Amino acid sequence: MTDTVVRAAPPSAAKPVSNSLLRHAQYVISENSVTGMAFGLFLLLALCALIGPYVVPYDPLASGPATLSPPSLSHWFGTDQTGRDIFSRVVVATRLDMIIALSSVALVFVMGGLAGIAAGFFGGWTDRIVGRISDTIMAFPLFVLAMGIVAALGNTVTNIVIATAIINFPLYVRVARAEANVRREAGFVQAARLSGNGEYRILLMHILPNIMPIMMVQISLTMGYAILNAAGLSFIGLGVRPPTPEWGIMVAEGAANIISGEWWIALFPGAALMIAVFCFNLLGDGLRDLVDPQRRT
């Protein structure tokens, strides 16, 4: 009988995609407490980066009378060799490290992502050329390549960003290419073609938005790696210039002090670095669960 089949109209008609995405996000975060923790950390880092320089107790560049003093009430993280407050430096460094991470990732996303989807979508010579470039970069020991690029161009933040972007290029190309390849003959692409869209338009307006979720995962994972890369370069002496506060260079400077017992100089920036990279990695995992649960690792 039709009575039992008739149902009331769905209560809320217009609360589309965003609501379900948000609910899905909430579900994933609550399901996996670790992801939730990572998300919280990320917010903390963003906060430090945005308002950090305005709220720190000391000028991160100002030397002071109390050199090499351990953590105390006046200097929460202690001071370094020239008397600068380490707590202020660690907090202010958040901004620079986030900038390095974000810009290298943005750069490689644009370069690698576009090259990758072009290679995957068009195939043929585009694929071959992009593939060869990618393979050539991969064949280098990546860290040494980054060192070489920074040594050649000069150690500024811009060049560190460029070097990091270049060494991550193959990874993004591979992911983007695989995704674009899969969707090449998908229904919606064929429909777009039929409606008269040019190939480039399809690439940018249809393929790209569809692979964004997977790329977001990749971005999150690479952000951590970008910061570690900058730290490694600083250890060799090719990192940012002093007295700029940056976690990597602070760890490198403090490394020699570990033996003499001044553990705080390297530990706090090292911990901050670890927390940030850790946070990005876990966030990447969480994003992956959110976006493509099949790929959970």
Place this chain on the structure above:
Amino acid sequence: MFMTIGKRLVTVIPTVIGVVVVTFLLTRVLPGDPAVYFAGPAATPQSIADIRKSLGLDRSLPEQFVRYVSDLAHGNLGNSLSTGRPVVTEITSRLPASAELTLSGLLLSIAIAVPLGILAAVKQGSWIDHTCRVVTTAGVSLPVFFTGLLLVYVFYFLLGWAPAPIGRLDAFATAPPQITGFYVFDSLVSGNFETFRASLSQLILPALTLCIFSLAPIARMTRASMLAVLSSDFVRTARASGLDTRTVILTYAFRNAMLPVVTTLGMVFSFLLGANVLVEKVFAWPGIGSYAVEALLQSDFAPVQGFVLTMAVLYIVLNLLIDIIYGVIDPRVRLEG
């Protein structure tokens, strides 16, 4: 089999060419004039010009490139200006040190990460799973040189358990006879147990540092692969047939889950070869990584070029090897290939 190898080699050639060209350009673009460096203090413009001529740096770039390539064809990687020996000698004498370190780190990492990954997969969603993820991710979140220094501080300086970070061997021990160049293996095979213990103990901390850094990718891959396999049909059948859990996991599931892990190993190995340079610097390990870094900072081109080429070739050979192993392990690949 040989057809596939042959085909792969052909596709590899453009890559090698690319590597050669890029390395050459990169080293020439490095700032710093080696001629001035080697002319020494109080150099006059004349002596600098003389040295530049003797180093062949006064020729045009394309001319230098041609010279470089023809040298390569004869197996001549040039001379290292900083040590004065041919680059080939330097690399062959130092490569075993780096290889021994990287392999030990990798083996240690596999020994820890694979069981951890299996455990995490079997007990998915439990606290073991979460701990595994947290621990491995933590390992890869610290800069590798920092981990190394911390280990030195704790295990050598504070506890005195590990020996001095003084290189491959204690100063008063003698090196074993050269068979493979791997001190641990050579000393064991030649029966020199004193050196065996000495070289092994020197290897522990640096290998541990590399291991911590590479746990994450291997553990993750194992876990993911195991998860996929554990939910597959044949495992379900094995369980239904009444086989005990252990047999199911180890004999059936693990073997089949190995494939993606093997590919990951290749990626991890080449990744470690790069991270090597920092570990070698911390532990005074006489490998090619630290040598290349020193050369780079001295604008000494030839060793940097030689190092990069060697690494590139190793990487390509390794990938080829992995493809072959893949073919052996997985008959499906062979049938299709």
Place this chain on the structure above:
Amino acid sequence: MKRRDFLQSMTALAASTAITAPAIWSGAKAQSRKETLLLVTENGPNNLDIHGVGTNRPGYEASWNCYDRLITHEKKTLADGSVSYDRDKFKPELADDMQIGEMSVTFKLKKNAKFQDGAPVTAKDVKWSFDRAVSVGGFPTVQMKAGSLVNKEQFIAVDDNTFRVDFIKKDRLTIPDLAVIVPGIYNSELLKKNATEKDPWALEYTKSNTAGSGAFKVTSWKPGVETIYERNDDWVGGKLPELKKVIWRTIPSSGNRRALMERGDADISFDLPAKDFSEMKKEGKLKMISNPIGNGMYSLELNVKNPPFNNEKVRHAVAFAIPYQKIVDAAMFGVANPLFGGKSNDVSATNWPQPTSYATDLAKAKALMQESGAGEIDTTISFDLGDGVNSEPIAVLIQENLAQIGIKTTINKVPGANWRSEMAKKTMPMMVNFFSGWLDYPEYFFFWCYSGQNAIFNTPSYVNKDMDAFIDGARGAAAVGDKEKYSTDVRGFISKAYHEVPRVPLFQPYLNVAAQKNISGYSYWFHRQVDYRSLVKA
């Protein structure tokens, strides 16, 4: 099934080569440890021969210990009990008689002197070695020239046992120059056998082989890793060394070197950073030895040819803005001789280096900047990355104070190899730099750093006729023994340098050594390297 067998055999192989449980404790120390010295430093030699192209400073150490010279210096004990070479007293090494004439000096060689391969040392070998030193170019030739040893014609082998050096002009530095590392005596017969058309002086051979008559010979050299020396039991140049074997290991990380010393796993750690030295001294577990580096100073060098530092008032402003005491305390941990805050820039004594009268006075600096009319300045401070341990904190502290007087700076760390090139270009506006001369005489320092020849070490590009007059005057006076004129001219050039301040002296650094308590016999040498011949391990 073949595949299964293969896999099984693979697993079996893997299992059998599995690493056994590690034995972490190091084995019993060998008996030979008592007669062997383990020395650790940050860098090792890249060439065993000082005459080689681009030989680094550790390479000089190898040459010093493996080759003999005609004469060497006596030693003296300083006020704090440490031993140093005596600049003014010489004693024979390979020669046992030295007769100084009007325009020449004649040496009689020791009759029983032999090279390490058994061949006797003759005057022909000495001449060949001296010819080599002035012909190979680069640093050795320049160093020979500093003592007016320039032409092969100056060196004469009178007979098998007698060697004469003719002077081209009277120069007080000629005799001391014969005692530096460069004029070592090489085994000419052996080297002639190893010479080629392209390499007539056998530089390739001596790069990795020692061919001398010295107290030690290198028996194993792994560049970048270690150098092993063994004693030459037939040495006649002096008292036979107590050590039979010296192992010199390169350990790049200063923290690790310190750990090795504190745990007793190394005998000597040479050239410690000031921080490690001051802390280890407080702990008192090791023997800590420290000597001020003769004829040496760290300074802030200003390029006087180009703006903005061609303006003398700006330079004065900078000289008053530098946080001197902070630098000595925070950057050098007090292990340095201050070269500031003296009585006057018109000096009354000829000792070198000595303090300027500048001191930190920001108000005065600001006033001077106003007077100079230079306005806001934006420039760079450069330093050698290889010296970063000291230079970086110094640069950071200076940067901070200069910012307060209107000079904005960016810090420019220059990697080692490029530093020399950059110095040669003479375009760096401001540098934190260190210079020290082997021959410990003020006119020697000024000859390299302030004179019109505009050598690479004259980084400020300072060229001034009056300064040259003082320097030449002093050198001439020293050559003929005119003490009065010497004193006037030396005071003249020091005062002028301090008034015009193309470089602002900061401090005189120390050479720091840590040794186990059972090591004795260390002495400080002008070349700032280790002399193994006097070391004793109890």
